[in-house]
Amino acid sequence: MAELTPVREYFGTVWNAVKTTLVGMAVTGRYLLSKPVTLQYPDEKPEIPDGYRGIHVYEVDRCIACDQCAIACPVDCITIESIGKGKNAILTRYEIDYNRCMFCGLCIEPCPTDCIHMGRSYDLTRFRSEDCSIDFVELSKTGQQSPTGERVIWLNEPTKK
Ligand code: SF4
Ligand code: SF4
Numbered sequence: 001m002a003e004l005t006p007v008r009e010y011f012g013t014v015w016n017a018v019k020t021t022l023v024g025m026a027v028t029g030r031y032l033l034s035k036p037v038t039l040q041y042p043d044e045k046p047e048i049p050d051g052y053r054g055i056h057v058y059e060v061d062r063c064i065a066c067d068q069c070a071i072a073c074p075v076d077c078i079t080i081e082s083i084g085k086g087k088n089a090i091l092t093r094y095e096i097d098y099n100r101c102m103f104c105g106l107c108i109e110p111c112p113t114d115c116i117h118m119g120r121s122y123d124l125t126r127f128r129s130e131d132c133s134i135d136f137v138e139l140s141k142t143g144q145q146s147p148t149g150e151r152v153i154w155l156n157e158p159t160k161k
Contacts, residue, residue, distance in 0.1 A: 053103040053118040056096060060140040062115035065089035069107035069116055075100045078107060097133040098124050 039046055048054070065082035077100040081093035105118050126132050 048120040048122075052120050052122075053105050055098070055119050055121040055124065055134075056107075056136070057117045057119040058094060058136040059115040060091060060094065060137060062113045063089070063091055063094065064113055065091055066112060068110040068112065072106045072110045074104065074106060075102060077101045091137050093135055094137045095133055095135040099129050099132050 064087055065080055065085050067080055070076075070078040070080050077097040079093060079095040079097075080091070083090040083092060103118070108116055108118060124132055
């Protein structure tokens with residue numbers, strides 16, 4: 001194969017530079033006119049889809065302190081303390097350490113009273129990691145109520161659209 005002359009090589013390099021710039025600009029141009037996929041969070045909030053696995057919703061009045069959720073948790077991040085077990089159990093602590101929780105949802109399935117669910121809230125912004133460990137029993141003392149009147153704990157749970 002004949003060797004390229006320096007002049008042809010020079011213009012070949014220039015052409016390659018122009019061509020790759022044009023290809024890049026074509027991609028930019030295409031997206032310039034389409035609707036952005038990014039949101040200006042926190043002013044704009046994303047729509048949370050069904051089945052989202054966010055911060056738990058925990059119905060403290062229905063919990064019987066059976067520990068099944070804690071046993072199922074693969075990272076051991078649920079701590080339960082109670083006086084007694086079963087229907088008359090008095091929960092003193094139901095704490096989930098969200099520094100470790102991986103939102104797998106494995107704690108939900110074994111619950112015999114269906115009192116723990118994956119919620120739709122995702123905002124765990126805290127200044128200190130200790131504050132990401134949440135004791136739902138403590139929170140229940142704030143007296144939040146679900147629409148059905150049960151004591152249900154949720155944190156900044158977004159309204160379903
Ligand atoms: S979602 Fe998974 S990691 Fe988090 S508490 Fe439940 S079982 Fe544990
Ligand atoms: S499995 Fe359900 S009832 Fe048992 S301790 Fe966990 S949340 Fe409470």
